[in-house]
Amino acid sequence: MSQTLQAVRGMNDILPDDAETWEYFENIVRDWLQSYGYRPIRMPLVEPTPLFKRAIGEVTDIVEKEMYSFEDALNGEHLTLRPEGTASCVRAAIQHSLIAAGGPQRLYYYGPMFRHERPQKGRYRQFHQIGVEALGFAGADTDAELILMCARLWDDLGLEDVALEINSLGAPEERAQHRAALIAYLEQHQDKLDEDGKRRLHTNPLRILDTKNPELQAIVEGAPRLADYLGDESKAHFEAVQVFLKDAGIPFRINHRLVRGLDYYNRTVFEWVTTRLGAQGTICAGGRYDGLFAQLGAKPQPAAGFAIGIERLLLLWQACGGESERAAPDAYVVSVGEAAQRLAMRAAESLREHGFAALMHCGGGSFKSQMKKADASAAPVAVVIGEEEAAAGEVGLKPLRGGGVQLRVSLEALPEAMAALLYSDESVQEGQ
Ligand code: ATP
Ligand code: MG
Numbered sequence: 001m002s003q004t005l006q007a008v009r010g011m012n013d014i015l016p017d018d019a020e021t022w023e024y025f026e027n028i029v030r031d032w033l034q035s036y037g038y039r040p041i042r043m044p045l046v047e048p049t050p051l052f053k054r055a056i057g058e059v060t061d062i063v064e065k066e067m068y069s070f071e072d073a074l075n076g077e078h079l080t081l082r083p084e085g086t087a088s089c090v091r092a093a094i095q096h097s098l099i100a101a102g103g104p105q106r107l108y109y110y111g112p113m114f115r116h117e118r119p120q121k122g123r124y125r126q127f128h129q130i131g132v133e134a135l136g137f138a139g140a141d142t143d144a145e146l147i148l149m150c151a152r153l154w155d156d157l158g159l160e161d162v163a164l165e166i167n168s169l170g171a172p173e174e175r176a177q178h179r180a181a182l183i184a185y186l187e188q189h190q191d192k193l194d195e196d197g198k199r200r201l202h203t204n205p206l207r208i209l210d211t212k213n214p215e216l217q218a219i220v221e222g223a224p225r226l227a228d229y230l231g232d233e234s235k236a237h238f239e240a241v242q243v244f245l246k247d248a249g250i251p252f253r254i255n256h257r258l259v260r261g262l263d264y265y266n267r268t269v270f271e272w273v274t275t276r277l278g279a280q281g282t283i284c285a286g287g288r289y290d291g292l293f294a295q296l297g298a299k300p301q302p303a304a305g306f307a308i309g310i311e312r313l314l315l316l317w318q319a320c321g322g323e324s325e326r327a328a329p330d331a332y333v334v335s336v337g338e339a340a341q342r343l344a345m346r347a348a349e350s351l352r353e354h355g356f357a358a359l360m361h362c363g364g365g366s367f368k369s370q371m372k373k374a375d376a377s378a379a380p381v382a383v384v385i386g387e388e389e390a391a392a393g394e395v396g397l398k399p400l401r402g403g404g405v406q407l408r409v410s411l412e413a414l415p416e417a418m419a420a421l422l423y424s425d426e427s428v429q430e431g432q
Helices: 016-035 049-056 061-066 086-095 098-102 140-157 172-188 195-200 205-210 214-221 232-247 310-319 338-353 367-376 387-392 414-424 426-430
Strands: 046-048 068-071 078-081 105-114 126-135 162-168 266-274 282-288 303-309 331-335 358-360 381-385 394-399 407-410
Touching: 016 105, 016 126, 016 140, 016 310, 046 049, 046 086, 049 061, 049 078, 049 086, 086 098, 086 105, 086 126, 086 303, 098 105, 126 140, 126 310, 140 162, 140 232, 140 266, 140 282, 140 303, 162 232, 172 205, 195 205, 205 214, 232 266, 282 310, 303 310, 331 338, 331 367, 338 358, 338 381, 338 387, 338 414, 367 381, 381 387, 381 414, 387 394, 394 414, 407 414
Parallel strands: 331 358, 331 381
Antiparallel strands: 046 078, 068 078, 105 126, 126 303, 162 266, 266 282, 282 303, 381 394, 394 407
8 A cells, every 4th residue: 555645744634623823923024014014925936946045145154054946847947945035025016016016115025935834833834924015215214114114013913022132233344344353253263153153154153143052152142242333323213213113112132143144134124023932933024125126136125024834923922812713603404305405505505695604504314314414514503404494485584602502494585584683683792
């Protein structure tokens, strides 16, 4: 016998119980984004590999070791399953001249991302992000609004234990000066660096500050701080962001070692972290990336954004007692006999036409077994059709919660009778 096939490691099925939670959550998210004026955009899951190399940077975890890249067997193109959305979103904005045609853009997307990482709780090879990008906006007001937005979503979801960390990466020239000082410092400690550190010393030393290796902590603590290299404009921008955050009453911590794993950031960067999810504690990360448009060969445009990891956010939401309501149908339709079944089909359609959710019993069986299913469905009402009802062109309406007598009405009168039962009979509404 051949073995049954399994999903790819780190790529999960989201089964109905969970998928319902996802959809419930997605509805909250859509309203939240709309309330800040963000509009949806949908990009392909596959992009030319050079897009990510140029946008994210060659010397980053993602590009060095996490991308699903392949050659299209038919035409030899180098393609990659998107590991993140910002590069694609900016590529799309450039390709379709969105800013030139419509001014600054507030955009969001939602969907799967792919990274070849070691799967564990909160870390998968296919995972999902909500990406929010403000393209063409230069000010600290935008940076602050992006952060305020996140805080509001956490609030809407009732999340606890989420803390904000912010930092400024300054301007490219300031980073260059800091980089020279950092390299000089790290060279003195070269023998103590790990393999990644040695390799990055001259290519991406800033990322060494971001290391998770506990043995490097002491070296990292003593390293030159980027904050000491910021010029007046960068400082003023960072200050202005902090003023908005204080006005909004959002506590934050300045984390000088917050450098972010992607090359494209400048000025404000931020992360929302929780202690409730173990090592995978960052639920949302973002910042300003004024250099990305030019890096992709377009006219420079200021921009900022963030991405939320949905799996981590949902884990935290559930840890905080978040629960989606299971939607029950308004009616469960049972029928026995051929004529009754035909009437049942019409009755169910008539209910749906009037906006009710009707679950029709399919597959036959006795009244008793069908009524058991009706009860299990959590519907407040059963529509019951036997041979007698069918012959009269009528249906029975049986309240399933909190008592109440069974009615019999014509097919035409069914929607109205249903509404009366659901919306004016307190015993039905309070029944559960
Ligand atoms: P980490 O340091 O945890 O690897 P990152 O810096 O690589 O995160 P980003 O590229 O900033 O992550 O992505 C934004 C968010 O997407 C993260 O904060 C996290 O919530 C989520 N995320 C990133 N990688 C994964 C993954 N492999 N599985 C699940 N969620 C992820
Ligand atoms: Mg990562």
